[in-house]
Amino acid sequence: MAFCNLFNRSLLQRTLTGICIVGGIIGCVLGGPISYFALFILLIFGVLFEFYTLINKSREVQINQWTHSFGGVVLFCCFYLAASHITPFGDNVFALYLVYMVAMFISRLYTTHANPLRELAYILMGQVYIALPLSLLNTIAFHSIAIPLGNIEDDYNSILLLALFFFLWCNDTGAYLTGVTCGRHKLFERVSPKKSWEGFWGGCIFNCLLALAFYQASFWGFFGQDLHELKHYTRLDWIGLGLIVSIFGTFGDLVESFVKRAVGVKDSGTILPGHGGLWDRFDSLLLAAPGMMLYLILISIFKTL
Helix, strand or coil, X not given: CHHHHHHHHHHHHHHHHHHHHHHHXXXXXXXXXXXXXXXXXXXXXXXXXXXXXXXXXXXXXXCCHHHHHHHHHHHHHHHHHHHHCCCCCHHXXXXXXXXXXXXXXXXXXCCCCCCHHHHHHHHHHHHHHHHHHHHCHHHHHCCCCCCCCCCHHHHCCCHHHHHHHHHHHHHHHHHHHHHHHHCCCEEECCCEEEEEHHHHHHHHHHHHHHHHHHCXXXXXXXXXXXXXXXXXCCHHHHHHHHHHHHHHHHHXXXXXXXXXXXXXXXXXXXXXXXXXXXXHHHCCHHHHHHHHHHHHHHHHHHHHC
């Protein structure tokens, strides 16, 4: 009885936290470019901070979490300014991040830490593995711009961002339900013993079904969005996008499990009751975002041929 009560409390806690996460993301993305920007500034800083904190637990390096988490925020801001076209400087805004990178390399010359080269490698890993993928969300948010209108509110389009998160959540749900009911064959037992091939394919099927709904303008009308900017996407395009998110999202989850096993921890943090840390909750996004961006670029190329 005590175990059942504990299980019920844990499930309730996880459910309530999940509802808050989903509601917060949908609300901020639909709220416009400013609320979207504020949310992901906090997210990128939090995930990087957790990552560098865990790396420090290995006792091999001593990384300043605050400095290099802020470095990731600078990269996100550069992508935001460049993708939204709200400044006259264009891609020159990346000079801000270049200053951080140059300073990071030079500072290693003066460090008294035991493993400065290994420390540099871990810092760069955080920037490439976390800061860059999350920064690419900006190119997704403003991907539908054919000719920038010069007004950030008009150039911002939340549909693809929402689609990315809906696909991730749907894939997780489908993989869990399928894996629990008929999971037999391990997907990658060395890294994640609970994942199964049946769960993986279940997530893919769920996403394909969701993709058919995304093709309908009425679906986005429920969220107050106009599908006009993305009418050139066919049903097959949406299905392909759903499969891409399933595949890369699964790899993103596996990569995080691989890193945590190497460090020797179960959760990246405790900030999200029932879910662990921010990195635990958004691990799939770290590879799904660049995977989605590559797919959108390929679609754009093929449609212009």
